[in-house]
Amino acid sequence: MTTTTRDERDAKVREAHDILAAGVKNLLGSEQWMQWMDFAASMSRHHRYSFNNMMLIWIQRPTATHCASYTQWGKDKRQVMKGERGLSIFAPIIIKTTPEERARNPHLGATKLVGFKVVKTFDISQTDGPDVPTPPAAPKEKDGDAPRWLFDQMVQIASDNGFTV
Numbered sequence: 190m191t192t193t194t195r196d197e198r199d200a201k202v203r204e205a206h207d208i209l210a211a212g213v214k215n216l217l218g219s220e221q222w223m224q225w226m227d228f229a230a231s232m233s234r235h236h237r238y239s240f241n242n243m244m245l246i247w248i249q250r251p252t253a254t255h256c257a258s259y260t261q262w263g264k265d266k267r268q269v270m271k272g273e274r275g276l277s278i279f280a281p282i283i284i285k286t287t288p289e290e291r292a293r294n295p296h297l298g299a300t301k302l303v304g305f306k307v308v309k310t311f312d313i314s315q316t317d318g319p320d321v322p323t324p325p326a327a328p329k330e331k332d333g334d335a336p337r338w339l340f341d342q343m344v345q346i347a348s349d350n351g352f353t354v
Contacts, residue, residue, distance in 0.1 A: 193306075201307040205277050209241055212248035222352075224251065236261075242278040246310065249276045253312040255321065262311060267318030275309025282306055 193201075216222055228247045236257055238246065246253050256276065259269055269275075282304045291297050313321065344354045 198306050201277070202279070202305055205245060205279060205307050208248055208277075209244050212244050228253070238278070242310075245278050246276050246312075250312055252314065255313040256310040257313075258308070258310055262316050262318075265318070265321055267313070267316040267321070269311050269316050273311060273315040275311055277307045278310050279305045280308040 216225055225244075225247060228251060229243055236255075238256070246256055253276070257265070259275070262269055281302050283300045284303055286297050286299060286301050290301075291299075347354050
């Protein structure tokens with residue numbers, strides 16, 4: 190196994206961050222926004238990814254529907270197909286805190302986040318194997334109208350961010 194230096198890891202993180210920033214900028218078009226919403230709805234039925242990681246996946250493979258690590262696909266009895274390239278996402282780097290650190294800062298837990306690294310995930314379309322159980326569908330809409338104030342608040346948030354409802 191090869192060891193990645195801190196500089197190499199930082200360079201990969203910067204590269205992924207630049208990809209993410211460009212992708213968010215491209216969302217300003219309404220067609221792109223609708224494509225993103227369709228993608229996010231599809232991805233949300235499986236593994237929970239952060240907004241940043243979902244954006245990174247979508248930018249690299251807009252048709253993705255169900256992503257997981259190489260190891261997780263193996264546990265699901267699926268194999269990543271030969272020649273497939275993983276999709277880069279951010280993973281937290283978490284270390285244990287020392288008793289001395291916790292004594293100095295009582296809000297500190299047993300672990301702390303010290304940074305991020307880039308890891309790979311694969312879409313189900315990049316794998317072969319038995320079907321994976323489909324998670325239950327999202328809850329159906331509630332009957333009746335939502336409170337008017339909720340709609341008004343959502344419209345305000347959209348307009349504050351340059352969108353028109």
